[in-house]
Amino acid sequence: MTDPDNEVPVGRRSLLAGAAGVVGAAALPGAPAHAAEMPRYPANWPDLEPYGLADTRQDLWPREDNSLILPLETRPRDEELGRVWMRDTYVNHFVVKGRSIYVATGTTKGPGPTPAGSWNDGIFLWVAQSLRGPWRLADTTGIRPDAEKGKVWSPEFVGENRPGRMVVAPWQEYWTDDGQFGKRGNVWAPEVHRFRGKWYIVACMGDHSMKVGSFMLVSEGGVEGPYRLIEGNHDKPFGESFIGGPGWIKPGAYHHIDGSLYHEGDDAWLVLHNHLYAKFRDDMEDIVPTTGLPKFKQQPYSPEPYLEGSYVFKHGGKYFLLHAAWNRQSANSDGSTRNAYDPPGTGRTQHQYDAVVAVADHFEGPYSKRWTAGVGAGHNNFFVDRGGQIWATFFRNPRYGYWADPSRSGDAAVPGIVRMEWTGPKGNRLYVQRRR
Known part of the structure; x- marks a missing residue:
């Protein structure tokens, strides 16, 4: 749910590998009595410079050890593929x-x-x-x-x-x-x-x-x-x-396009890509205002590309604003590969449809700089399962880039979900669950 009142308390699975570290710390001689009450959180990765570079590390990919494809009931049209496209x-x-x-x-x-x-x-x-x-x-x-x-x-x-x-x-x-x-x-x-x-x-x-x-x-x-x-x-x-x-x-x-809904308490907002939002009327039959919509306060890339699939998720008292951005590959002056959330341009090739995220104390912002939360996981949503684990969806965009390659296209356009990890109340980042 996007309503924080419906969040499930943190459960066993949401502590992930950090729980083992807490137990070990509490067993050390001289460890403070409250050590077992201090959960360990994974660390934030340093920001890439300049702002707007795309993180391509394999740790941020949905993998067999952190994700699954949902076994959705098929319809007659799905029989040839064997799953839902x-x-x-x-x-x-x-x-x-x-x-x-x-x-x-x-x-x-x-x-x-x-x-x-x-x-x-x-x-x-x-x-x-x-x-x-x-x-x-x-x-x-x-x-x-x-x-x-x-x-x-x-x-x-x-x-x-x-x-x-x-x-x-x-x-x-x-x-x-x-x-x-x-x-x-x-x-x-x-x-x-x-x-x-x-x-x-x-x-x-x-x-x-x-x-x-x-x-x-x-x-x-x-x-x-x-x-x-x-x-x-x-x-x-x-x-x-x-x-x-x-x-x-x-x-x-x-x-x-790509409208979303965020609600908290008795209030609800429409979220529109790539920067707009509007509050719903109390009867939920329309938005107010219907024109001149306000914009989220963000830190755009320079230049800012076209973003899609905006979504707001609240966790740990913070608001996370999700966007889908194309990671485009081009060549640096030394011949090395540049991966960045650039607008289209000569020599720039669409590579991965990533999930980029920013965090704020308030729904409207101001939001932090964005970071890569998941490679190839763009146009998604975050949700919390009944055990307290945070997940993100992904689908592997079949139109362009990595998943459009004929050798991989058979594994694209899937109903996928991947576990996420939170870096705690000080780090306040969400990433695809990285390798330990």
Whole structure:
């Protein structure tokens, strides 16, 4: 959960290898009586200079010893690959009426070999009582007996619209262009949240939609739905339109994408990439203000690249702001390789889609300098399991770079999670669990 009131107290697994060191210190002759009460935390790595260089060390990769691919229940379209193809993987843990429930979702594709564009067929949810499963498609059969199980929202549900209840807005419907792409309309990067006893999904209509940008659904039942569109998105996505995206997007159609939700106490905020946020109205039917959105106070790179997948996570009383940034490789003057979060440019090659993180005392900032928290783990979220362990999601971006190589592409686009380690109340950094 992103609400600190739902954080689980630190458990055995969250101490990781540091717990053994505490026990050893307490056993030494002359050790202070309170030594066993002083947990040892892993150290921060020194900042790379100049600011903006990417950390490429193998310790920051999701590996067999610190991560796993979730065994999600497959659908007929997944049979050839043998697993679920997923981008923008999202996983979270909730406690509902005293019971744990894990929820997984992400960007999936429709039947056939085409990735999640120029159209896909909506949002699927998987649920489990344990991270290791079994992971079952959410049981939507009681809502739509004749529809594909686990599909909680899709442009094809437009026929469910009723006076006073909109499920699919006109700008979210499938459409057909003049022959360049044919059928169009795709939904990206869904997230599931539980706030004030209700289930919400924040997602984004992708680059092939009539309007491109973020929206929110609210369930009128359980996590499986049925979901409807909130009032503030009946006519458009959140925020203002601006010129952006690929050339086929019509002027005025592009809004802020990859929306996320952060909540604390009775308040909730929309988080938009790559620098914006807005508070939700008390009824959660829209944001305030709807234009002129405020920006997080950050320490940008120079120059600042395009960032994606913003997410806020609170831990240890601090706010962690996540971004996805492309680590681009280029050549230094001496011929060595430069890895940095540079904007696109001549001689710069996309290498890894990393997770970069900054920390602050307040939600809006000011945030610290960013650091590399996970190599190839960009566009993710952090969550805490029922034992107190922090995890991050990852998916291995199949579009460009390392995971687009034909020799590795079969292992890309996965529903992955990786253990994270916290460097304590003084270090206040989160990294992919490094080797000991």
